[in-house]
């Protein structure tokens with residue numbers, strides 16, 4: 471059982487020269503079999519395991535991770551959380567996630583640095599203003615906060631933006647004040663610690679190399695550390711979903727693409743909200759350490775490599791400087807890539823699969839970090855009860871065959887548009 475964090479436990483440990491702290495989770499050996507195995511120790515896999523153990527009557531649970539916990543996209547993203555969606559299939563899900571973020575630190579007894587500093591989407595022309603007004607109205611109809619700001623209100627809120635840009639003048643913005651940022655890797659650590667405390671085995675450095683299926687029913691996973699039996703298996707492998715699902719004979723409607731993130735040198739407070747550029751693909755916030763954290767578009771070629779290329783860096787820099795010219799004075803400290811599991815309608819999949827006992831959580835595109843709590847919550851429900859949760863009911867695997875797409879961006883069937 472892990473130690474509870476509180477002002478008293480910190481003081482007590484400090485008085486003992488901090489020698490009493492124990493490892494935050496165990497390093498168990500894989501058992502011969504489990505009731506449920508989750509493949510992928512990212513945010514979604516860890517959240518699923520935690521909610522399964524906490525709110526469902528499931529016996530022995532393991533998370534099997536090929537690297538270390540949090541080595542995938544959960545520790546690589548730009549940390550933005552929001553629920554500013556348009557479609558009825560999406561808004562309740564992402565708003566449920568927002569509510570779970572709001573109570574997460576108390577739920578997990580872990581400081582995930584949830585910071586509701588607002589998410590501001592800029593608009594630059596009348597058509598875009600109308601689209602944002604419609605989105606804001608849809609959000610408010612679902613009880614989600616949204617405000618449409620005019621140019622002067624945005625100027626007051628973020629004076630450093632370029633309001634005089636002849637090519638992309640800023641006309642205003644849609645703001646969700648409850649949106650913001652959360653420290654990404656603390657989310658993985660918080661869920662991992664809480665799941666471990668409830669008896670979930672977190673098995674690192676254990677790659678799933680095969681899924682054993684007999685007579686249409688899952689039996690377990692072949693791994694780099696041997697076979698592990700399971701009654702149910704939940705796949706939460708994000709950018710590697712297609713490769714893992716193929717082990718059970720499934721071909722998923724996904725493409726894997728690289729997305730890069732960037733961090734500047736540390737600065738004094740400069741950007742105290744999250745801003746997205748409306749005339750290109752660019753988003754930025756400032757971390758508590760002072761670095762500006764920003765990103766843009768995917769690299770636009772299929773890849774499983776966790777690194778990106780120079781043309782995208784140039785494109786991201788151009789968008790950033792067009793929005794906030796002062797960024798031109800900055801040095802980029804580091805950048806990295808993660809693998810996105812892009813669906814053709816930009817919306818995710820949380821569902822059962824045609825293989826009995828095999829469940830799928832995938833297709834998160836650019837936006838799966840903000841979904842982490844609700845994704846874990848709904849996937850745990852689907853695995854435990856063999857039926858979709860009402861908040862994720864639209865995220866069916868068969869919607870690509872039946873045509874019930876959730877095309878949030880209205881971009882059509884092209885992964886690079888989402």
Ligand SMILES: Cc1cc2nc3c(=O)[nH]c(=O)nc-3n(C[C@H](O)[C@H](O)[C@H](O)COP(=O)(O)OP(=O)(O)OC[C@H]3O[C@@H](n4cnc5c(N)ncnc54)[C@H](O)[C@@H]3O)c2cc1C
Pocket residue numbers: 509510511512513514515534535536537538539540541542543544545546547548549550551676677678679706707708709710714729730731765806807808809810834835836837838839840841
């Ligand atoms: C640069 C970047 C910026 C982003 N910005 C945002 C943002 O601002 N807001 C937002 O909402 N979303 C953002 N995202 C998307 C978000 O990070 C992802 O959608 C989300 O993290 C995916 O779910 P996950 O955390 O479970 O994935 P991951 O952390 O990638 O977890 C999947 C895990 O599965 C493991 N795995 C894969 N194959 C196997 C195998 N065979 N056996 C065992 N384990 C395996 C991997 O090692 C990995 O740890 C961003 C992503 C990137 C890369």
